[in-house]
Amino acid sequence: MRNNxxxxxxxxxxxxxxxxxxxxxxxxxxxxxxxxxxDATDAAVLHIGWxxxxxxxxxxxxxxxxxxxxxxxxxxxxxxxxxxxEYVGALAKEWSAxxxxxxxxxALKDGLKWHNGEDFTADQMAWAINAVIADPxxxxxxxxxxxxxxxxxxxxxxxVQIVTEYPIANMEYxxxxxxxxxxPDFESFASPEELQNFVNDHPIGTGAFKMNAFDxxxxxxxxxxxxxxxxxxxxxxxxxxxxxxAADAMIQALKAGDIDLxxxxxxxxxxxxxxxxxxxxxxxxxxxxxxLIINDTxxxxxxxxxxxxxxxxxAVRLALETATNRQDLIDIVLQSLGKPGSTIxxxxxxxxxxxxxxxxxxxxxxxKANQILDxxxxxxxxxxxxxxxxxxxxFRLQFDAExxxxxxxxxxxxxxYKQIGVKATPQGMxxxxxxxxxxxxxxxxxxxxxxVADPDPDFILGVMLSDQYTPGGWNDSGYHNPAYDALYKKxxxxxxxxxxxxxxxxxxxMVYNDRPYIVLYYDVALQAYRSxxxxxxxxxxxxxxxxxxxxxxxxxxx
Amino acid sequence: MxxxxxxxxxxxxxxxxxxxxxxxxxxxxxxxxxxxxxxxIGRNVRISADVQNSLRAQFGLDKPIFPDQFVDTLGQWAxxxxxxxxxxxxxxxxxxxxxxxxxxxxxxxxxxxxIIFGVMLGLLAGWKRxxxxxxxxxxxxxxxxxxxxxxxxxxxxxxxxxxxxxxxxGIVSPANIGKPLHTVLPDLIRHLILPTLTFTILYxxxxxxxxxxxxxxxxxxxxxxTARAKGMSNFQVLMRHxxxxxxxxxxxxxxxxxxxxxxxxxxxxxxxxYDGLGNLVQTALVKxxxxxxxxxxxxxxVSVIVANMLADFLYTYLDPRVKAN
Numbered sequence: 043m044r045n046n047x048x049x050x051x052x053x054x055x056x057x058x059x060x061x062x063x064x065x066x067x068x069x070x071x072x073x074x075x076x077x078x079x080x081d082a083t084d085a086a087v088l089h090i091g092w093x094x095x096x097x098x099x100x101x102x103x104x105x106x107x108x109x110x111x112x113x114x115x116x117x118x119x120x121x122x123x124x125x126x127x128e129y130v131g132a133l134a135k136e137w138s139a140x141x142x143x144x145x146x147x148x149a150l151k152d153g154l155k156w157h158n159g160e161d162f163t164a165d166q167m168a169w170a171i172n173a174v175i176a177d178p179x180x181x182x183x184x185x186x187x188x189x190x191x192x193x194x195x196x197x198x199x200x201x202v203q204i205v206t207e208y209p210i211a212n213m214e215y216x217x218x219x220x221x222x223x224x225x226p227d228f229e230s231f232a233s234p235e236e237l238q239n240f241v242n243d244h245p246i247g248t249g250a251f252k253m254n255a256f257d258x259x260x261x262x263x264x265x266x267x268x269x270x271x272x273x274x275x276x277x278x279x280x281x282x283x284x285x286x287x288a289a290d291a292m293i294q295a296l297k298a299g300d301i302d303l304x305x306x307x308x309x310x311x312x313x314x315x316x317x318x319x320x321x322x323x324x325x326x327x328x329x330x331x332x333x334l335i336i337n338d339t340x341x342x343x344x345x346x347x348x349x350x351x352x353x354x355x356x357a358v359r360l361a362l363e364t365a366t367n368r369q370d371l372i373d374i375v376l377q378s379l380g381k382p383g384s385t386i387x388x389x390x391x392x393x394x395x396x397x398x399x400x401x402x403x404x405x406x407x408x409x410k411a412n413q414i415l416d417x418x419x420x421x422x423x424x425x426x427x428x429x430x431x432x433x434x435x436x437f438r439l440q441f442d443a444e445x446x447x448x449x450x451x452x453x454x455x456x457x458x459y460k461q462i463g464v465k466a467t468p469q470g471m472x473x474x475x476x477x478x479x480x481x482x483x484x485x486x487x488x489x490x491x492x493x494v495a496d497p498d499p500d501f502i503l504g505v506m507l508s509d510q511y512t513p514g515g516w517n518d519s520g521y522h523n524p525a526y527d528a529l530y531k532k533x534x535x536x537x538x539x540x541x542x543x544x545x546x547x548x549x550x551x552m553v554y555n556d557r558p559y560i561v562l563y564y565d566v567a568l569q570a571y572r573s574x575x576x577x578x579x580x581x582x583x584x585x586x587x588x589x590x591x592x593x594x595x596x597x598x599x600x
Numbered sequence: 601m602x603x604x605x606x607x608x609x610x611x612x613x614x615x616x617x618x619x620x621x622x623x624x625x626x627x628x629x630x631x632x633x634x635x636x637x638x639x640x641i642g643r644n645v646r647i648s649a650d651v652q653n654s655l656r657a658q659f660g661l662d663k664p665i666f667p668d669q670f671v672d673t674l675g676q677w678a679x680x681x682x683x684x685x686x687x688x689x690x691x692x693x694x695x696x697x698x699x700x701x702x703x704x705x706x707x708x709x710x711x712x713x714x715i716i717f718g719v720m721l722g723l724l725a726g727w728k729r730x731x732x733x734x735x736x737x738x739x740x741x742x743x744x745x746x747x748x749x750x751x752x753x754x755x756x757x758x759x760x761x762x763x764x765x766x767x768x769x770g771i772v773s774p775a776n777i778g779k780p781l782h783t784v785l786p787d788l789i790r791h792l793i794l795p796t797l798t799f800t801i802l803y804x805x806x807x808x809x810x811x812x813x814x815x816x817x818x819x820x821x822x823x824x825x826t827a828r829a830k831g832m833s834n835f836q837v838l839m840r841h842x843x844x845x846x847x848x849x850x851x852x853x854x855x856x857x858x859x860x861x862x863x864x865x866x867x868x869x870x871x872x873x874y875d876g877l878g879n880l881v882q883t884a885l886v887k888x889x890x891x892x893x894x895x896x897x898x899x900x901x902v903s904v905i906v907a908n909m910l911a912d913f914l915y916t917y918l919d920p921r922v923k924a925n
Binding site: 089097098103179182185235238239241255257258259260261262264282284285286287288290291292294295297298300474477 | 635651654655658687688689690695698699754757758761762765767768769770771772774775777778869870871872873875879882
């Protein structure tokens with residue numbers, strides 16, 4: 043009897059010991075070796091908490107924002123967007139376009155060096171750009187930026203030339219994503235898949251910070267300052283990114299001082315974080331917005347749209363916007379952290395250069411909205427729903443059920459619309475099912491969704507193009523306007539910035555007046571840092587963690 | 601002889617279960633709505649429809665689920681290959697193994713403490729029935745068992761980091777990553793305190809309650825009375841006759857829990873950003889990474905089955921009736 047009990051106890055303990063040893067073993071053997079860890083006492087180490095982790099450090103196949111945050115610190119492109127929205131030289135000292143706008147010439151800065159100490163030469167930059175042109179499948183994440191590029195050449199060691207097939211208006215924006223990757227790391231791949239599978243855990247770049255270690259499993263990424271950085275050595279010695287799986291835990295880590303900087307605070311926690319001692323919370327307008335999409339699919343679509351035909355009536359659209367209380371949405375849903383929306387180009391793009399300020403959102407006015415519908419001939423029915431020619435103003439109001447904001451927005455909209463005799467029934471759905479029902483099918487009435495615009499207006503303007511209304515395309519409203527499409531082409535090749543601005547302004551006006559979208563609000567991004575330890579951040583729509591900002595951050599003198 | 605037949609029978613059932621799980625494993629994630637390619641590349645990324653299609657082909661998603669995808673997957677599994685994770689671009693088995701050890705460390709410690717304290721508490725409470733100690737232990741256990749994991753975790757995290765300066769997440773401090781085990785052991789232990797404590801509290805309640813009711817039942821048996829009549833001390837009665845018999849339901853529960861807690865650690869691992877299996881499953885679900893999900897669920901299913909077999913095996917030692925049958 044006793045022996046049997048003993049066997050049980052021994053087995054249990056043995057099992058636990060084995061598992062404990064195993065745990066230790068994996069701790070010991072993962073992650074690259076951390077070299078030259080600065081002494082904890084006097085080194086300036088900035089700990090950054092984030093909720094994600096780069097999918098890969100290979101720019102050919104990186105899709106997540108986290109990866110691009112690291113590329114920005116480790117790699118340099120020829121030109122880069124400055125915090126004020128202008129494009130400034132990163133590797134390039136100056137640049138110019140030929141008179142026909144087909145040849146761009148870049149003069150490189152002096153003293154450029156790779157992180158491994160080798161000299162950086164113009165033909166290496168040309169190689170990096172040509173690699174993307176030659177293998178668009180392999181360089182899936184960047185190939186969109188070289189559309190219309192013929193080739194890059196290096197006439198001498200300090201000059202890069204790029205020849206394009208047609209004039210490209212947003213050349214600087216495109217180049218800001220074409221990083222100078224270290225050719226020996228990328229030369230030897232036989233197929234696009236091989237290139238995509240390359241993890242590039244030790245990228246060699248020319249940026250302000252160089253890679254020390256990346257442990258993807260633990261979500262920890264360590265960068266050392268590049269003391270040879272061409273624009274001057276950073277004041278920090280090391281930057282450590284650490285992943286958190288729960289936002290609450292990350293915020294507690296900031297409060298406890300385990301981390302110094304938090305990227306992305308939930309709006310609900312912002313007030314709390316603002317009151318932390320020794321912490322500065324910053325809110326800045328980002329590039330995102332949320333909108334109400336109104337089905338604009340044409341009558342002859344295949345398959346036929348199921349959208350309520352009354353939505354085609356501009357009066358109904360105007361009434362919907364007039365009955366939308368943007369400020370209430372912002373106050374209730376976003377805890378006042380947002381800005382009323384108007385056009386599809388957010389005010390932060392290009393430092394405000396591209397947003398049309400003349401367009402003012404319609405004022406919220408239920409009485410006026412009712413009047414608009416009365417005048418358009420929609421008669422209030424006994425059940426409180428207006429009717430015209432047998433068509434009832436009764437709509438599906440769909441949204442991605444996973445969003446924390448959309449269900450509340452839908453409830454609020456539905457309440458306001460009820461007051462003008464419009465019945466909008468909120469319906470949460472799976473995001474992909476919703477996309478499939480919208481793009482090129484038109485099986486919806488009203489949908490709440492959002493976009494994050496690129497720094498250049500080209501992409502966000504592109505979501506209204508007729509030829510984007512395909513499965514997997516970006517046009518989800520079914521908006522079709524040949525005049526708009528023509529203007530889009532014009533702005534793409536308008537080299538003169540002011541001329542391009544006019545086109546972009548006019549396109550915003552078209553979309554605003556036709557209302558395929560009612561832009562509800564522009565997002566505000568929320569970040570926070572330990573101001574008792576670090577100072578000198580640059581606060582801009584690009585975030586306080588960009589290279590230009592971190593390169594000048596200083597520890598607070600104690 | 602009888603034991604061998606019993607064990608062979610149990611193993612047969614386990615194998616059948618495993619086959620069924622394999623089938624379910626394949627189907628389960630494919631009936632979920634959504635597009636894995638979109639999940640991998642994220643939303644609002646400027647990836648053309650062409651590139652999306654080429655990724656779809658690379659993942660084998662352009663083929664019909666039956667028979668192509670199914671046959672491909674089964675063939676892979678038969679060769680012992682779990683495939684390559686779409687979102688991480690690494691072999692699934694490699695990812696699973698690295699996470700498994702971390703999870704086993706957490707679960708092992710948590711189970712060890714919750715079993716020790718749960719059994720002790722239950723035993724004492726049952727022995728001292730209806731005393732303030734019993735009522736106190738019962739109340740504590742009921743509350744502990746009913747507490748939501750996530751909530752308890754975040755409360756302990758806030759309290760532990762604010763009052764005791766314990767780390768808020770991870771398995772070792774970033775600066776210690778990649779260093780040999782013996783040099784980071786103190787740091788590793790500091791990181792394990794809070795998650796282990798959360799785990800212990802959550803399971804302690806369950807073990808205590810079952811142990812208490814089991815010991816109460818046992819103590820009312822006639823043979824206990826006989827043992828007392830023979831003149832054995834209270835301690836001897838409790839240990840030799842009480843504990844031994846009351847442990848039977850505990851073995852079942854512990855074995856089942858060992859299997860299920862591999863997945864049950866999802867919440868704890870998420871709160872403490874602990875690099876383990878539970879955490880992995882959660883990310884894989886969000887990313888709709890079929891190969892990774894399939895691999896992880898296969899592992900979870902196998903661990904439940906193995907734990908059950910272990911319980912059956914232990915029964916043959918602990919319960920003479922099983923031996924006799």
